[in-house]
Amino acid sequence: MSAKDLEWGQDTKDAVPPQQDVSAAENVGAVRENELVTQKGPIYRWLSKAFDMGVEARGIERVPEDERDGKHTIGLLLLWWSVNSVVSTVPIGLLAQAYYTLTFHSAVAAIVAFTAIGAACCAFIATLGPKTGLRTMVISRYSVGFVGGSIFSIFNILTQLGFSCTAVILGGQVLTNVSDGKLPLEASIVLVGFIALVLVFIGYEAVHQWERYAWIILLIVYFCMWGLGAHQGFDIGAQQELQDTGLAYAGDFLSFGGIVFSSAAGWAPIAADFNCRLPHTIKPWKVFVLTWFGLMVPLLFIECLSAALMTVPAYAAAFESGDAAGVIAEVFAPWNGGGKFILVIMAFSIICNCTPNTYSCALSIQALFKPFEKVPRAIWAVVSFVIYTVAAVAGREHFSEILSNFLAILGYWVAFFIVVVAEEHFIFRKHVIRGGYDLTAYDTMSKLPVGAAGIFACACGAGMAVVSMAQVWYIGPLGAVFGEYGGDLGFEMSAATTAIVYPPLRYIEYRLTGR
Template sequence: MTTTETAEKRLSVDENSTEKGISEQERNSIAPDRDPSHAIVARFGALGPLLARLFDSGVEARGVERVPEDQRDDVHYWNNLFMWWSVNITLTTIPVGFLAQEFFTLTLPHTIATILCFGLIGATATSFIATLGPQTGLRTIIITRFSSGYVGGTIYSILNILTQLGWAVTAVILGGQTLASINPGTLPLIVGIIIVAVGSLVPCFIGYDMVHKVERYVWIPLGIIMLFLLGLGAKAGYEIKDQIPLEDTGRSVSADVMSFGGIVFSSFAGWAPLAADYNCRMPVTTSSTKVFVLTFIGLYIPICFLQILGALLMTITDPAYTSAFENGSTGGLISQVLSPWKGGGKFLLVLLAMSVIANNILNTYSAGLSMQSLGRPFAMIPRFFWTFIGFVVYTVAGIAGREHFSEILSNFLSILGYWTAWFVVVVAEEHFIFRRKNGRLGGYNLDDWDSPSKLPIGIAGILAGCFGVAGAVVGMAQVWYTGPIGRMAGGAFGTDLGFELAGAFAAVTYPVLRWVEIKFTGR
């Protein structure tokens, strides 16, 4: 039976349901959860047949609606690991390692230690959020409604839209730069950006199943290419000792470590606001331990490896390599590293340039979901439409900011860490303190996910977020602003303690505020 025929049958059932006393509001709240395609086809009238054909061809109809337990069919635990490997073992991860030397003058040993330690914190945060997908059947941002209410969830939606579009901008610029560096002067950077952006759109337009299929095997060839880069870089010569005279001394070194650590944390925890989106179709009986461990491995190993690889490549002092980086940024340096293999190196460079698509697929897909999460009027519009809108926005932004990749990456990642820190803290405290089996609320009533009157008012979550903002402001150290605590911590440009203080301020205030909220509202 096609979607069109099924939708007609559904409409007939709905008419009968009205006669039996079931209101239209009740039908609209139930039908999307059971099969979103029916509700969407019926909702758009003359466009219904076109939408039905799209859904019949494999385009995902489900958006932010909860996946009921009897519709969970994703039982492949290892897909979670392979997806994260594929997403992170891409060219997009390497430039973070460049920043340690480029902006913070850190030597390789200090860089490696910072990546391993701060990466541990960020990977743990994201892996915890991933475990909530099978437990709830909900997308990540919708889960925030159970701690911060409908309004708070909308605020998180806005923050996540900006986050995913920001990641997408850096991805398309990097991919475009790399394509343009293959034969300098033949492919304009703008065209390279558009090629990468379109490649990112296609699987996301189709949806969840296609995203997992694409990401299942990509990590294998990319992992081999990264090993080639490691070996070719060694052949060019890693000059680790040459960085020592350039490193800061005294408290400035600590400031550099902490500031770079915030960027590293963000590169791991930046996946937290979408981590549950890709396993919400797993059965509710799925082991949370397995999900956590596989997600952690899928994040920690590839990201640490590639960021350290980036730091290693920055130790090459050959003038040809330093000039390539100065003139062509990441793409130029990678092109120079592969140059000894001539035509074969250019082929690998093409694959590396296109590898950012694997990374950008998740940004594009989840940006569309966050747009739906803004509220019911937005959720009524099919997910693939919002995915397309996100594609247009980040493509235009990538073209506009194409000459400022390093600055965009450094500033964006630092700020990203601030809100993800308090986001993870609030969701975790709600889960472990108030929603635990013997807690004040005793678990989640998951049917309330789209009922503002049954969700928390959100005052506690919103105020805790405001305290998180305050912590970030007083602790941050950016080119454009340094907070008082960030300045007092030392360093020529201050110490960026934004994500640490954002998380700490939210962690201290949320339990108290939430207890008061539950006491007076009961929810």
């Protein structure tokens, strides 16, 4: 049986004749973990003792079926709960009133709608991991080829470094506030990031074990924040007089919605990285539902909380003088020493966020060029840590500006990434390309699509995003329709344009090249 007979949407066991070895078919193109040291070269051999002690050796190589299990199935839900229950989720809701003059009602409407869309995008990508045994950036090669996959990897590296950078800045700010400035912000940033690095260095199993339980204590903390805010008195009608109307209001709503979308969909480029060790027989709907709820529950709970906090005058004033960390410190100020203890917990919650970011950043570096695969994932994780820590120290005084601009731009590329992967899967691999996915081809440029169609379609999407964007430093012609400050339609127009351009070009590419 050829590898081309193995389609993602098909149960592999049904595709294998009874007399044939099922495990051999399921493991096409896969590499066992104990074979990596001998196959990959001297740096892997140098770290062989670390691998023997439990450090994950595997990078972007396909996971064979006999090295997969279902023990982290429910952990998939809990992982996303922990990842999004961190203190860096809090500032997103704060931006609604502080930057876009939205009332609490409008903020909640945007949070619910755009989080649902973003979480669904991420959940779809997550379904592809168990069916292939591949990491997210490697899966993208089947849409845009090896070169296009490398371009996506560059975007993803920047994305994960950006997430980690903003996370450790906020974690460091909280830790410095707790110490009343005795612990310098630079030292706080390094400390928080380093602890996350330890987990990432160990790898997949350590990440899942940490994320399985971390959300529990954080959930209690957020319940406390809701209670303390209610005691101060939420003023749901706050900023009603300041909220824009007409096109200006639509622009504010869309711009904030783009940030919210990115906070959920921004995980799509790494979604398959943490379930590629699940059995291929797991139902896609189960992976989708677990991922969707794993994102929706904490994001809605925390972002709506932070939007509510900005209706309390004391907290709004704290934001003006001390950014997001100042708001959190003000919330727990009535508890004195107990409040400071909770702030320490929140500062180190950043570990839950930095861990998957750094882990997937290292994988994306491996996916850039084949020679980079010779360097173990653990080493690339250390390199990633150094880069985002230096960037965080340099930008430590501009957290909110970095966060709002970064999340808005992030949505543009994630939108066209999701579109080409989805259209390739549902249109071409299901109905046009005979045999579906050749799982032996994932690391061979000559067997993968040329990628010209995907790259061009994404370039068109990026072009429309520029025309439609609305940022402090640039407002495109379409974004300017919404008034002086514009309205950000970047991710919507990026997705729509790519969706229109990609199918006809991909069909022509396939007819001309046969792949």
